Amino acid sequence: MGKKLANWYFAIVAALCMVLYGYDASVFNSVQGSDNWFEWMNVDKDKDTQMLGLINTSYTIGAIIAGFFLGGPLADYLGRRWGMWAGCFLTIVATFMQAFTPHHKIGVFIAGRVIIGIGQGLALTAAPVYINEIAPAEIRGRIMTIWQMNYSVGSFIAYWVNYACSSRRERLGQWDWKMVVMFQILVPALVCIALPFIPETARWHIKKNGNIEAARASLARMRDTEQEVEEELLAIRSAVEYEKEAISSTSYAALFRDPSVRKRLILAFILNIGQQLTGQGTLNSYSTSIYRQIWNNPQTINLINALNATFGILFTLNAMWTSDRYGRRWLLIVGAIGMGVCMLIVSLVGLKTPTVYTEESPDGVKSEPVGIGIVFLLFLFTFFYKPSWGATVWMWTAEVFSVNIRAQAVGMSSQMQNVANTIFQQFFPEFLANEGLKCLFFFMSVNFCLAAYVWFFIPETKQVPLEEIDVLFGGVSHSGKGGDILGEKVADPSTTKDAAEVTAVHAATTEKQTV
Structure with missing residues (x-):
């Protein structure tokens, strides 16, 4: 295998961990289209809106705990690879808990989602650190694009499996939702098999125990020439030595001793919170509920969700050629403005167009032409989101911290997404029920504020060496x-x-x- 191809292969194995996040973020949205699931769990989809919010965000509790307190130390102690492996293994165990939840025992389903959250917290801390530590600076943006694209791949699998199962609901019975849940095992199982056969990062070998030979062997599998290996090895050794001598700490305390690190941590926290408040996280979790205000046909809604996930993969690939060409700041600013405009128009369309009331839809729905227009705008929103606040936030977060605190800082920063998600998603069902499509004005305002935030506070990191x-x-x-x-x-x-x-x-x- 050529060295460049090997680089991509190692990174893609790690990037598959993002499928876990994309699948789980979509799977609960998918099962909400199944009356069998509501009956099995003893949940009323119209009255138990707070319970739906609790179920949807329960996995974030485990993810936050793991991301803040477990993922970084595990990735530093056992290595980036085994941090990913542990996260994928827990996801497999928890998937069985969810799929085989006893009748009317919703607590087991929620516990499974909490454990999946812990698995995600471990894997999503170690994986972006691994990718950034093995990727050459000049292609780091392109490789991290694959990371975000795999979120869409997870959604793609979840929604298309759900669409196939929903079209055979009468024949499948309770398996219409169980199969959707069970497919979550597929990718983490592949990752668990592949991880032992890819190299650990040279930066971890040097940082952990000063093993120069292991670091050299790791780099030799990824770099074209011996000169490249030796130059990068010296840069890594020098950076780690300085961090030991001058900073003398690799614990959480090191995050707050250096003013420049504190600054980065605050900037990354706000950036990751902003990612969830753009509206994409809410759309991914509650698009079924939103589309119910436009259509009363579950099959149509399932098809739209599946198509949105499909286009999400294609849209993310735009970051492949823009992130290292135009830079991170350009993508974030253009993406935020584009999303804000989309949310403004969707809200105005929902507010200014008539609502049709029928026997099948006593609460009212929009006409089909209006519905098609709204779906087009939400797809356009995804077009702006995927390469910018989807892919680029992860790029920036994973590349701005030095090796001595990288795992802890990335784990904490990325889990701010789940902190924001936990708080906001808990009350969004009520927000949507009371305000309808007008609630999207909130996301419009947030996106315009985020564009200003990036313009004034976020520096460019395009093609800058990690050291x-x-x-x-x-x-x-x-x-x-x-x-x-x-x-x-x-x-x-x-x-x-x-x-x-x-x-x-x-x-x-x-x-x-x-x-």
């Missing part, structure tokens, strides 16, 4: 300073073209923040 990322935030070059400690000559980033660009971007960003 030099601290320069962007007012810190020092860890590899350069570490090279002095080791007595080795590491290329001074201040004399390189890339570093000049880094310094220029940092200066421009600082100027914007002070305006």
Whole structure:
């Protein structure tokens, strides 16, 4: 296998962990279209809206705990690979709990979702760290695009399996929703099988026990020449040595000792909270409930969800050629403005068009032409979201932290998505029931605010080497300073073209923040 192809293969194995998130975020939305599920769980879909919110967000409780307190230490102690493996294994166990929940024992179903959340918290902490640590800087954006695309792949599998099962509901009975849940085992099982055969990251080998030979062997499987291996190995050793000498901590305390790290943590927290408040998380979890206000045919709703997931894969691929060409900031700003405009128009259409009341729909639905227009706008919203706040937020979060605190910081930052999700999704069903499509004005406002936030506060990280990322935030070059400690000559980033660009971007960003 060629070295470039090997790079992609190793990264794609890790990126498959994102399928767990996409599938689970979609599976509950899918089963809400099954009356059999409501009967089996003894839940009234019209009256028990708060219970639906609790079930949907229960997995985030486990994810938050794992992401904040378990994922980082596990990935640092056992390695990035085994952090992913543990998360996938827990997902498999919890899937069986959900699929074979005893009749009217909804507590077992909720417990299974909590355990899946723990599994996700472990896997989604270790996997983006692994990808960023093995990917060359010049293609890091493209590889992380695959990460976000796999969220759409998870949704794609969930919705199309649900569509197939819903079309045979009478024949399948209770298995119409059980099969949708059971398919969640497929991808984590493949990942568990593949993980032992891919290399651990060189940065982990150096950080964990200073194993230079293991790190060299790992890099040799990914880099084309021996010179590339030795140069990157020296940069990693130098950065880790500086972090040990100057910072002398790899625990959570290190996150708050360095002002530049604290700044990054706050910026990443807000960015990840914003990702969930764009509206995409809500649409993915409650699109079935939203589309019920337009159509009363469950089969039509299931088909729309499946098509949306399919287009989501294609839309995400736009980040493949834009993230490393135009940069992270450009994608985030354009995406936020585009999503805000879509939400504004959807709200106006819902407010200004008549509602049709029939015997089949006593609560009222929109006419079919209006419904088609709204669906088109929500698909357009996904077009803006997937390559920007879908893919790029993960890119930026996973690449801005130095190796000594990367696992903890990425775990905590990414789980802010679930913190926001837990709070907002708990009351969204009531919000939707009371306000209808007018509730989308909220997402419009959030998206416009997020565009301004990125413009003033988020620096560009396009193609910046991980060991030099601290320069962007007012810190020092860890590899350069570490090279002095080791007595080795590491290329001074201040004399390189890339570093000049880094310094220029940092200066421009600082100027914007002070305006």
